[in-house]
Amino acid sequence: MMCAAVAGQRGKRVVLIEHTRSPGEKIRISGGGRSNFTNLGAGPENFLSGNPSFCRSALAGYSPQDFVALVRRHGIKFHEKHLGQLFCDESATQIVDMLRTECDVGGVDWHLACPISDIGQENGGYLIGTAAGSLAARKLVVATGGLSIPKIGASDLGYRIARQFGIRVLEPRPGLVPLVFDTATWDPLVEMAGLSVDAEMACQGGFGRAHFREDLLFTHRGFSGPAALQVSSYWQPGKPLAINLTPDVDWAQLVENKGAYRGSAASVLTKWMPRRLAEHFATTSLTPELMSRPLADLPDKVLRALASKVSEWQIIPSGTEGFRKAEVTVGGVDTRDLSSQTMEARKVPGLYFIGEVVDVTGWLGGYNFQWAWASAIACAKSL
Numbered sequence: 160m161m162c163a164a165v166a167g168q169r170g171k172r173v174v175l176i177e178h179t180r181s182p183g184e185k186i187r188i189s190g191g192g193r194s195n196f197t198n199l200g201a202g203p204e205n206f207l208s209g210n211p212s213f214c215r216s217a218l219a220g221y222s223p224q225d226f227v228a229l230v231r232r233h234g235i236k237f238h239e240k241h242l243g244q245l246f247c248d249e250s251a252t253q254i255v256d257m258l259r260t261e262c263d264v265g266g267v268d269w270h271l272a273c274p275i276s277d278i279g280q281e282n283g284g285y286l287i288g289t290a291a292g293s294l295a296a297r298k299l300v301v302a303t304g305g306l307s308i309p310k311i312g313a314s315d316l317g318y319r320i321a322r323q324f325g326i327r328v329l330e331p332r333p334g335l336v337p338l339v340f341d342t343a344t345w346d347p348l349v350e351m352a353g354l355s356v357d358a359e360m361a362c363q364g365g366f367g368r369a370h371f372r373e374d375l376l377f378t379h380r381g382f383s384g385p386a387a388l389q390v391s392s393y394w395q396p397g398k399p400l401a402i403n404l405t406p407d408v409d410w411a412q413l414v415e416n417k418g419a420y421r422g423s424a425a426s427v428l429t430k431w432m433p434r435r436l437a438e439h440f441a442t443t444s445l446t447p448e449l450m451s452r453p454l455a456d457l458p459d460k461v462l463r464a465l466a467s468k469v470s471e472w473q474i475i476p477s478g479t480e481g482f483r484k485a486e487v488t489v490g491g492v493d494t495r496d497l498s499s500q501t502m503e504a505r506k507v508p509g510l511y512f513i514g515e516v517v518d519v520t521g522w523l524g525g526y527n528f529q530w531a532w533a534s535a536i537a538c539a540k541s542l
Contacts, residue, residue, distance in 0.1 A: 160258035161532050162300055162513060165539035167265020174294060175267050176287070178274045183255035184311040185304065189528070194251030196230070197223040197532070198525035199243035206530065207366045207392055207520045209329055213494040214519050214530060217502070221536040223529055233257045244524045270294075278320060284509065298509040298542055300502075302535070305488025305515045306331050313482070317492065317516035324507045327493035329518045333485035334392035338400075338476040339381040347439070351377040354433045359403040360386040364393035372406055377436075381476060388523050391479055392489050402472040404440075405431045410466035417462060420454045424465060427454045432469075444468050487527050491518040501541035502534055513538045 160182060163175045181187075186194055198205070201223050203215045227245065230237060235257060236248040247253050262269070276288040284297040303317035318328045339345075358375040360382075361368060369390050376384030382400075390400065408431060413420070420427050424445060428437035441450060444465045449457060479485070492512045496505055502517070504510040513534040521527040 160255075160262055161535035162302060162539045163267045164258060164261035164265045165536055166542045167262065167267045169265075169539065169542075171542055173262075173265065173267045174270060174296070175262065176270045176273050176275060176289060176294075178272070178314075178316075179312040180272045182269075182271065183258060185308065186254050186258075186528075187251050188308075188311065189251055190246050192251055193246045193249070194254050195240075195244050195246050195525040195528070196237075196251075196254050197226050197245050197529045199223050199227075199239070199245065201243075201521070201526050201529040205522045205526045207334075207489060208494060208518050210494040210518075213497075213499045214533075216499045217533040217537040218529070220540075221533040223525075225536075226529065226532050229261075230254075230257065233260070242524060275316065278323065298511065300511040300513060300538055300542075301492075301516060302513050303516050305491060306482045307333065307336075307485040307488050307515075309482060317512065321492045321496075321512065321516075324504065324510060326496045326504055326507065326510075326512075329490040329493050331488045331490040333479050333482050334489035334520050335388045335486035335523050336391045336482075336484055337378060337381060337383040337480040338387050338391055338394065339478055339480060340474070341477040344474065344477070345381060347443075348377065349379060351436055351439065352379045353377065354436055355384060356404055356432050356436065357406065358386055359406045360390045361401045362390050362394045362398055364395045364398065366393050369393035375402070375404075380480075385523055388486065392487070392520055392522075394476065394479075396478065397475065399473045399475045402474065403470045404436070404472065405469050407431065408466075408470065410463070410470060414459050414462045414466070417457070417459075418455045422453060423450065424454045424457060424462075425450065428469070440465070440469050486523070487520055488515055489520045491516050494518050500537065502538040503541065511538045511542075 163173045167173045189195060206214050235253045237245050238248055240246050270291055273290045279286045284295060285299040287294045301317045301320050304313060306313050321328050354377045355374050359372045361370040371386050371389040373385035375382060375386040425438045425441035502511045502513050514531040519530055521530050
């Protein structure tokens with residue numbers, strides 16, 4: 160919609176083909192129905208890609224402030240919630256309506272509930288077979304998104320189009336997705352489901368070391384919440400997570416000054432984490448006799464072992480909740496085969512790929528929408 164609107168307003172004749180009846184469903188369901196439509200701090204460092212520099216040009220050409228200006232022009236009220244994340248005050252449908260209005264201004268021709276059957280090349284352009292008949296176009300923009308959230312229409316069409324024209328695709332996998340564990344690992348933690356704690360979570364993945372401090376949510380199967388979702392995009396199967404459940408605690412100093420703390424180890428831990436979690440780590444680290452002792456009476460060696468358990472917790476997920484629960488798709492159309500200035504396929508003139516279908520994946524917090532807007536603008540200006 161963003162690309163179509165700008166291209167139309169620049170004098171191009173545009174047809175927008177959408178295989179569902181409702182365009183912008185991912186916008187509508189985002190941000191708890193209020194759409195986290197951008198992030199004020201969005202920059203190249205907030206994105207994963209086989210080529211980390213690819214997104215620089217598009218992001219520089221269309222900033223979060225540019226999108227905010229568009230939102231203001233349409234009278235949509237919004238607020239900053241956390242770490243630069245902007246949300247609509249009222250409803251995410253306002254963003255969808257804004258984009259539809261922009262498309263109407265550009266004279267965009269809509270083809271909704273119109274699946275594509277095939278695509279071919281003809282007379283230097285493209286012939287698109289659709290449920291409404293064949294359409295001929297000089298240029299074709301693929302903005303099909305990734306595989307995440309199939310229930311709202313996600314499909315692999317964009318990847319199939321890329322492969323059809325000899326463009327490489329990096330294997331898609333779920334990103335910003337809850338992590339799960341095997342039964343043996345998670346059974347002792349099932350009763351923690353519903354607990355949330357401020358934590359640092361890190362892992363070593365294919366994109367280097369990832370480290371985030373956010374809320375971590377325990378579920379019946381594993382971890383969710385911002386910390387887990389952020390790390391999930393980097394995590395590789397078989398690799399451990401490193402978790403610090405007490406990021407504000409200097410344990411060396413605590414051990415040195417243990418006499419200042421009254422109560423048992425479990426009761427002291429409740430200063431920084433929910434009681435159930437504190438009791439779990441205390442009981443799995445201490446003997447029953449030590450559990451009943453005041454923390455001040457525990458040997459330094461015992462306290463250091465407890466510190467290691469809660470501040471250097473190592474645990475290996477068995478997998479993720481998959482594309483069904485993933486907010487984004489990591490991987491996609493290989494950026495080596497695209498122009499970073501225009502999003503055009505290097506060896507296939509007139510064929511463009513934008514947004515999530517491309518191997519550019521943002522962090523949680525409005526970054527992926529900003530990539531959608533920026534890549535759309537870069538493409539539209541070059542059509």
